[in-house]
Amino acid sequence: MTTVEEQVSEYYNKLLKRNAGEPEFHQAVAEVLDSLKIVLGKDEHYADYGLIQRLCEPERQIIFRVPWVDDKGNVHVNRGFRVQFNSALGPYKGGLRFHPSVNLGIVKFLGFEQIFKNSLTGLPIGGGKGGSDFDPKGKSDAEVMRFCQSFMSELQRHIGDQTDVPAGDIGVGGREIGYLFGQYRRSSNRHESGVLTGKGLTWGGSLVRTEATGYGCVYLTDEMMKEHGDSLDGAKVIVSGSGNVAIYAIEKAQQLGATVVGFSDSSGWVSTPGGVDVELLRDVKEVRRERVTAYVAESEGATYHSDGSIWDLEADVALPCATQNELDGNHAETLVANGVKYVAEGANMPSTPEAVEVFRAKGVHFAPGKAANAGGVATSALEMQQNASRDSWTFEYTDERLKEIMTTIFRNSADTAAEYDREHDYVTGANIAGFKKVADAMLAQGVI
Template sequence: MDTKSYVNKLIENVKIKNPGETEFHATIKEVLTSLIPLLEKEPKYIEEGVLERIVEPERQIMFRVPWVDDNGKIQVNRGFRIEFNSAIGPYKGGLRFHPTVNLSIIKFLGFEQIFKNSLTGLPIGGGKGGSDFDPKGKSDREIMRFCQSFMNELYRHIGENTDVPAGDIGVGGREIGYLFGQYKKLKNSFDSGVLTGKGIPYGGSLARTEATGYGLVYFVDEMLKDKDLSFEGKTVVVSGSGNVATYAIQKVQELGGLVVACSDSTGYVYDENGINLNTLKEIKEVQRKRISEYTKYHYTAKFVEGSQNIWTIPCDIALPCATQNEINIDAAKTLVKNGVIAVGEGANMPSTLEAIDVFLENKVLFAPAKASNAGGVAVSALEMSQNSMRLAWSFEEVDERLKNIMKNIYNNSKNAAETYGFEGNLVVGSNIAGFKKVADAMLAQGII
């Protein structure tokens, strides 16, 4: 059987064993097909069954999360933790609290996390978790009670050298604080390295809040520099208005770019004068309100319902930082038609496979999520290092380390693409570079 047929058969087997998990199927297809050039040159990964093992999580945990709301009514949610691969280090990956969370999404995110973490060059494996709990509209006390119930089960499966969760969509500093407090109480031990994204007073790292957004822009900046381009004077559209989007906007503005739009689940705001970052932070981080509030502060801005429509805005650089599959084939064609020169993924897999093909076919510079949004987990790993040493680095030191990590990820992805005959294709390059490190570690450790 030739390599392509082998890969296609494995993809079909994954679909059969994991029925209905469309997000998981998509990432398996994207990663495995891009590995074909490597597998043809180095068949040992096929002969030793590495692919059959790497697509199967080492452990899948699903559990009930009962909690009591402010009206005294019992609510029940479902919790997940997928410990996907620990070949190069303890499982590492965020917790997502969002009503769309299901097994497929957590497995897709966990699989992506294996290679993203590998690319950072740091000793961390791949995992992911979360719940279909929706923190929007909940009081602080309701969120605290949910987090405590969630941790009542999760604590059995995590540890500084076992599995280290962090935040993700719906899980910020408030939620991490409640989770850590309950873990500490249950274990009667101050294991600061068991969760990352913590508050600074109890073991958090400076620059962690900014890390994913900053890291995205550092990566895209390297990609632009390779073509003698920069953010200076470029029109930029950023989807989302959460942590990643906010700090991507901040760094783009520092580098001279003009960010004209951002969004949330209700729609987007367009401000031809450039998004006012202070206003955005006030609305989203302090008031926790909808993005439409922006127009109350800036009368020249306009709000448009439907967040997908943000990609109709002409721009030089697009930074999707909201959620998976937000750029479909039609949105990609519109971006290309309007002259986009670069797309950098800040969210997890925000472009569909068909959209990615459109970008690559039209020679758009494309930064895939597993490479370009690795900044968050990179600084999470740096937080783990600081916890282990019981010290804290300055913001500038962490930021400089982050910048170097993102530069190395870009160069490693670029070099892997060139080595295997796909010059300029960072999708293939990042998958191969990330996979090879994990696969070699798996081979060295025997059939486990």
């Protein structure tokens, strides 16, 4: 009779062959399966009815051509994706990413993570993800509009407020969501506001949605620190990135009394020993769409670095909020040596497996992205609730709902880890807590 370890290993090897050339997807599945060995050893019924195999296979994978015309009249062709991974808990929910690195493997990794992230929120939403290898950087508003209209001309066939509800992600902000929604409305002849989230406030959007992922990451970090007798008040914090998630993580951390000592973008990183001027950073990145060097030019005490790493800074807390696999094992060793005690992932899988192992071995308290990054999708689901009831909530009420959800996610992750004799292992706790809710729904609904 084969052991649980052997069964999981055999399945994972089949998955590698079946999904060749998709390393990010392999990495995401491997992390979850490692946690599920513990569940299968204790609750054997989760091995029945091909549950693990079905969980790792998307319900639907859509790939399509996106032709568009630039301002000079040249035709370009990009590739669009939507992976509808699991709808056991509700309609597919997950963002759209526009970035040159986007391919099927990355979209599958993001969609797979989304299943558990959405489950952890406690809200009735399934997991999905999408995007394109289109790069909005350097494009005019008119070019971005024409691309979004072409992209939505195909995507609109596959989405709906009871089917699949996309949102934004890297490269897809308020401008892109506006163009996408306009084309959807034109194509469908319906003002179906619940079909996209992250909309403008005057046409179905929700207060706090812009801030939600960054705020949520900080709320969960604060809960994790309280669990160990610490607080963000007076702490030094590193935040990688300077996009939407990073900006609002910086803002909330400083509101709670922390000093953010550094942030970054793809061109380099900035040391800010006296803290970050959030209004200036927002103006540079969101309004002017410039590099972090523009921030340094206008800020006293900030210094720009094109070499080394933002993870070389000394701090108490690190919040990787840029992109996948940005923080490796060497970076993790440096962070530990420089005094970091807490790490929470504001991005999707920004820490490599080697980095996570370093944090575990050195006693650093680590919150994975599927827990710490869930604030954005949680508030998207709150936007869906407001759309369904034709209602609009105040900033304070929505922010309080977000904080409650993030507190509950941390508590469920911590309690589940303790239940399976992995106290303070928040990776295992989040994976198992997210898995069990989805798995119970799948088993109840039959083999489909």
